Amino acid sequence: xxxxxxxxxxxxxxxxxxxxxxxxxxxxxxxxxxxxxxxxxxxxxxxxxxxxxxxxxxxxxxxxxxxxxxxxxxxxxxxxxxxxxxxxxxxxxxxxxxxxxxxxxxxxxxxxxxxxxxxxxxxxxxxxxxxxxxxxxxxxxxxxxxxxxxxxxxxxxxxxxxxxxxxxxxxxxxxxxxxxxxxxxxxxxxxxxxxxxxxxxxxxxxxxxxxxxxxxxxxxxxxxxxxxxxxxxxxxxxxxxxxxxxxxxxxxxxxxxxxxxxxxxxxxxxxxxxxxxx
Numbered sequence: 214x215x216x217x218x219x220x221x222x223x224x225x226x227x228x229x230x231x232x233x234x235x236x237x238x239x240x241x242x243x244x245x246x247x248x249x250x251x252x253x254x255x256x257x258x259x260x261x262x263x264x265x266x267x268x269x270x271x272x273x274x275x276x277x278x279x280x281x282x283x284x285x286x287x288x289x290x291x292x293x294x295x296x297x298x299x300x301x302x303x304x305x306x307x308x309x310x311x312x313x314x315x316x317x318x319x320x321x322x323x324x325x326x327x328x329x330x331x332x333x334x335x336x337x338x339x340x341x342x343x344x345x346x347x348x349x350x351x352x353x354x355x356x357x358x359x360x361x362x363x364x365x366x367x368x369x370x371x372x373x374x375x376x377x378x379x380x381x382x383x384x385x386x387x388x389x390x391x392x393x394x395x396x397x398x399x400x401x402x403x404x405x406x407x408x409x410x411x412x413x414x415x416x417x418x419x420x421x422x423x424x425x426x427x428x429x430x431x432x433x434x435x436x437x438x439x440x441x442x443x444x445x446x447x448x449x450x451x452x453x454x455x456x457x458x459x460x461x462x463x464x465x466x467x468x469x470x471x472x473x474x475x476x477x478x479x480x481x482x483x484x485x486x487x488x489x490x491x
Contacts, residue, residue: 220282224248230286230305231272235263235313240272247274248284263317264397267294270313293320301343302353318396319343324359324416326367326394337361340418359418367393367416369438370423377402377409398426 218226228241240257247255259270271290277283288304291313299320303311315325324342331337340359347355359365368390376385392399398413403425413426417435422442425434435442 218280218283220248223283227274227284227286234305234310236261236270236272244274251281252276261313263313266317268292268313268317269294291316291320293317299345300352315396323396323398324418325396326416340365340416342418357419363418363421365418365421366438367423370421370436373436373438373441374414374423374425374434375404377404393423
């Protein structure tokens with residue numbers, strides 16, 4: 214017999230979800246007030262500075278059809294108030310949630326890595342990135358997804374760069390790779406032509422590279438783990454073949470389950486996963 218979730222447990226779960234998705238506790242008071250009204254669905258507007266960028270959010274909640282006291286956090290609209298202004302809706306999924314910081318990074322054009330659970334119980338890391346050249350009828354931009362089979366090896370590409378490693382250390386600190394996977398542009402020191410330079414690196418899974426930008430935000434290097442392309446060569450790339458490969462291999466997030474071992478992206482409808490679905 215399925216255990217019934219109490220109203221208090223549901224609110225606590227929703228508050229925890231908001232917190233870990235990056236919304237803090239600011240919306241908690243309004244959340245409780247709206248749930249007390251027993252409306253079918255409601256939204257909470259939230260304005261935040263995320264990584265120094267003004268961002269407006271609309272958090273969407275919906276009442277359970279089986280238990281009127283229970284509500285689900287269905288997703289949120291994020292609007293980056295930059296020039297140009299960009300907006301995208303992110304569904305809250307059990308398997309592939311996007312935090313506020315990751316949402317802003319995606320809206321700025323960078324890629325984010327997420328670990329997803331496959332139907333066989335194993336986990337797989339995928340990269341996702343917004344394609345601002347393709348806007349759908351629902352107002353959302355296309356999201357491209359890159360599976361491991363696509364061939365982007367971030368660690369190999371990262372370790373091939375002439376990064377300045379801290380004295381006494383044998384390898385790069387783990388936080389660099391972790392930060393890149395969250396979609397951040399990471400500041401690093403690099404030794405180029407015998408001189409130490411401060412540069413910024415980001416992941417570019419579409420072309421299977423780590424891209425390096427100088428202080429003027431100009432791309433100066435691309436590394437794929439096998440070779441490093443300099444500024445002049447970058448200007449001539451990507452090649453037509455890479456572009457063709459990208460079109461052939463990239464899958465949309467909406468069809469992310471098309472994988473040899475099948476990945477199942479499930480809606481996080483309940484505070485206790487499957488218990489609420491029955």
